Amino acid sequence: GMARFVSSVATEWIVRSREPLVRAAIPMLASVTGRRWQSQQCAGGWQDSDCDGFQWEHPLNAIEVAELDSKVDALVSTGLWRDLFASPTTEWRAKCIAAVPSTPTLSARLATITKDLAQGHGFALLRGVPVGRYTREEAAVAFLAVGLEVGLPVCQNALGHLLGHVCDHGDDPSDPAVRIYRTSDRQRFHTDSCDVVGLLCLEPADVGGESSLASSAAIYAHMVDTAPALATELERALHWDRKGEVPPGKDEHYLGPIFNFHAGRLLTIYDRRFIETCPRHAGVPPMTQTLTDALDLFESTAADPRFRLDMDLKPGDLQLVHNHTIVHARNAFTDSATQRRHLLRLWLSLDDGVGWELPPIYADGRYGNIDRTSGVPVGGIIAHSDALPTVPIDPV
Secondary structure, eight states: OHHHHHHHHHHHHHHHOSOTTHHHHOSOEEEEETTEEEEEOOTTOOOGGGOEEEOOEEEOOHHHHHHHHHHHHHHHHHOHHHHHTSSOOHHHHHHHHHTSOOOHHHHHHHHHHHHHHHHSSOEEEEEOOOTTTSOHHHHHHHHHHHHHHHOEEOOSSTTOBSSEEESOOOOOTTSTTSOGGGSSSOEEEEOOSSSEEEEEEEEOOSEEOOEEEEEHHHHHHHHHHHOHHHHHHTTSOEEEEOTTOOOTTOOSEEEEOSEEEETTEEEEOOBHHHHHTGGGSTTOOOOOHHHHHHHHHHHHHHHSTTTEEEEOOOTTOEEEEETTTEEEEEOOEEOOSSOOOEEEEEEEEOOTTTSOOOOTHHHHTTOOOOOGGGSSOOOSOOOOTTOOOBOOSSOO
């Protein structure tokens, strides 16, 4: 049923698309039936026989938890992890990995997950990180240790934070300069400015805060099938607000499409609020009705139960999402006096040979460096010149 539906959408899209690269452009198209995610790498669209159920949950076993504990103990007891975050590069990560005990079982699992993120379905959920018995420092170090096996951390804001705290800081969500992750407001479907975003749940909200994912390739296919003019609207360069996080020598805003075809792939960048707030800047035209309609269709497709996968993150759940192929969202939430939603966040740059080649226009936007061969990570927010990379253990 669902596989047949996706097959018809994808095949029709491939036949009708103006893009000659499109047969190779989408390494996978995916859709959701209830809680079961089905995916398959196939150039010519879906066939029922191609679609195998994919197990996206990865409960850590006792050996993997013990290996993670050994990493945490080595990094915390020496205080070494603090020194190693001064300048995150590939050489720095090699030193960090050399400084902790070998963890063959956990490392093999994370290598498989990393390949799945970049080449397959685009997301994973590890369960069972023992945050209940970890101190805040130990939980942060455990998360960083897992993240280092996937990629290199990059800055998440202009303050240079390599570790983020997703919780209600009391910021005003109606302020156009405010990043929504710092509020309790609903966060609409979006991507982050990095290859992979990781979230480790320390504590869920009292009410709400559920996470949702959708395949941006499947959204694009559906838009081309149902409203090709609106899909085309999101292939043109749009104005994006930097929300005050402006690299030296750059404007307060930048240009770039939502749907980017490059090197035989479709890469998607999406965050509606950064488009809607941009006309506040001089020289940026107001939004058109066509653009509004296109954004509406993108989001209604992402939110459609046929395309959306919901996750209710529990303490110790660690979610990893590939931003180039997946959009994510979260429901509004309410904290109580005894239960406050708190997730740790990492933005990660994948290694050369694993991470995707990025379009040149990404360098002018929020990505900065896009050269994976340089040893310097790609993506992330360019920190203010006086802000050194930091790993705040508590919310800032």
